[in-house]
Amino acid sequence: MSSAKHTEAAGAITKAESTYNTDPSPASTDAVRIIKPRPLLKPEYVYDGARGIANGGFGRHVRQTPTGRFVKNTVVMEGKGRGAAYTSSAVKVPDVHEWLLSSGLAGTVTTTGGSEKWDFTPTAGTGTPGSQTTWFYGEGEVWKVNGIYSDLKIVGDGIGIPRWEFPFAGTMTTDPADIALPSLTYTVPTVVPPPATNITFTLGNLTAGKVRSFTFSLNRQYDGARVDQNSANGHAGFQPGPRDPVLECVVEATSLQGTPFTATSAYDPWSLVENATSGLAFSMTIGGTQYNRWKLIFTQCQVADAEPVEDASAAVRKLVIKPYVVGDQDNSDLTIRFD
Amino acid sequence: MSGTTVAWRGVTITIPPAIANETAEIVEAYELAAFAKALRVPTDEVLRLKADEAAAVQAARAKGPEALAALAFPDLTPKESGHE
Numbered sequence: 001m002s003s004a005k006h007t008e009a010a011g012a013i014t015k016a017e018s019t020y021n022t023d024p025s026p027a028s029t030d031a032v033r034i035i036k037p038r039p040l041l042k043p044e045y046v047y048d049g050a051r052g053i054a055n056g057g058f059g060r061h062v063r064q065t066p067t068g069r070f071v072k073n074t075v076v077m078e079g080k081g082r083g084a085a086y087t088s089s090a091v092k093v094p095d096v097h098e099w100l101l102s103s104g105l106a107g108t109v110t111t112t113g114g115s116e117k118w119d120f121t122p123t124a125g126t127g128t129p130g131s132q133t134t135w136f137y138g139e140g141e142v143w144k145v146n147g148i149y150s151d152l153k154i155v156g157d158g159i160g161i162p163r164w165e166f167p168f169a170g171t172m173t174t175d176p177a178d179i180a181l182p183s184l185t186y187t188v189p190t191v192v193p194p195p196a197t198n199i200t201f202t203l204g205n206l207t208a209g210k211v212r213s214f215t216f217s218l219n220r221q222y223d224g225a226r227v228d229q230n231s232a233n234g235h236a237g238f239q240p241g242p243r244d245p246v247l248e249c250v251v252e253a254t255s256l257q258g259t260p261f262t263a264t265s266a267y268d269p270w271s272l273v274e275n276a277t278s279g280l281a282f283s284m285t286i287g288g289t290q291y292n293r294w295k296l297i298f299t300q301c302q303v304a305d306a307e308p309v310e311d312a313s314a315a316v317r318k319l320v321i322k323p324y325v326v327g328d329q330d331n332s333d334l335t336i337r338f339d
Numbered sequence: 340m341s342g343t344t345v346a347w348r349g350v351t352i353t354i355p356p357a358i359a360n361e362t363a364e365i366v367e368a369y370e371l372a373a374f375a376k377a378l379r380v381p382t383d384e385v386l387r388l389k390a391d392e393a394a395a396v397q398a399a400r401a402k403g404p405e406a407l408a409a410l411a412f413p414d415l416t417p418k419e420s421g422h423e
Contacts, residue, residue: 018360088366
């Protein structure tokens with residue numbers, strides 16, 4: 001009697017696509033570490049084959065073959081740096097690199113000695129959005145998902161390691177297959193992701209704010225399905241769309257700061273919203289060691305909303321911070337930096 | 340997809356997607372050639388500049404964070420020369 005398919009023998013390998021929806025055959029060295037809850041993939045179909053109720057009766061007709069197979073789910077990872085200098089474009093950020101590139105962001109690496117960094121900034125509207133293929137190993141099978149576009153959410157709901165969540169959609173032209181989990185090579189597995197403690201948080205002049213939690217949502221449209229009657233699969237992939245980035249953070253209340261409504265240790269959330277105070281610079285740094293830290297940077301932003309929330313210890317405010325662009329073809333609203 | 344941008348000492352090159360998917364050796368060889376072309380110098384000169392840079396970073400690290408923070412390398416952007 002064969003043994004049951006193991007639930008813990010799981011992994012994933014990810015590779016950017018040179019041509020959209022064309023499998024670039026990721027290798028075992030392209031492994032990305034997905035944390036739980038792992039995505040339990042389920043095939044979905046644009047046309048599910050259902051043909052409706054039989055005439056003169058209450059039964060159902062035989063189903064047609066479904067077409068337009070795709071997969072939608074979410075992978076969760078931990079953000080961390082390389083632990084060493086980014087000396088070339090081949091020295092990538094561990095785990096999240098290709099998923100950031102499929103989330104409507106483009107990567108720029110600076111290799112100048114001592115100040116190496118990767119900057120991920122929104123892909124220009126006139127540019128080509130990045131896509132990737134991921135082979136998911138789990139439960140004794142491999143699922144090859146192509147043409148993946150994704151969204152991004154970074155959740156820091158305490159002082160632990162923030163979670164990087166990537167909701168995604170991709171096509172599936174290859175059927176799942178039985179396979180034993182191969183030997184996968186992960187990037188710098190001994191580098192430990194930095195937790196959300198001793199972070200730096202800057203909003204305008206406010207640098208001493210006490211942050212309880214944060215959630216950054218890129219809110220990038222990624223799953224506009226492209227039905228294709230001309231193809232055997234019936235599905236030409238997905239079309240990504242605009243983004244609506246927002247940072248929600250819970251910060252301890254302070255004395256209400258007069259104009260310009262932020263100071264080193266005080267802020268007035270109500271006036272920031274009422275006046276739509278613009279031109280605020282925002283940055284948040286997680287991790288204190290060069291090459292194992294990341295930053296969320298808004299070149300310019302506003303506080304779009306504020307409300308009091310329940311907290312057991314002190315008065316706190318939930319701030320909704322939204323970056324904005326400064327021109328119709330500008331993409332300077334946000335940067336995710338690993339330096 | 341659009342290429343990956345590499346910035347070094349004021350010079351910027353773009354790695355095409357097809358090259359970015361190759362092995363690290365191929366990517367780094369492409370970068371070397373692309374920087375040499377952008378700077379209008381031989382590849383050996385690029386390697387020498389990078390080696391000098393790495394040595395300076397290592398020496399600064401040994402001295403401490405202040406020395407590392409003070410480290411600055413001159414811009415290498417080729418200057419357009421005037422012609423009579």
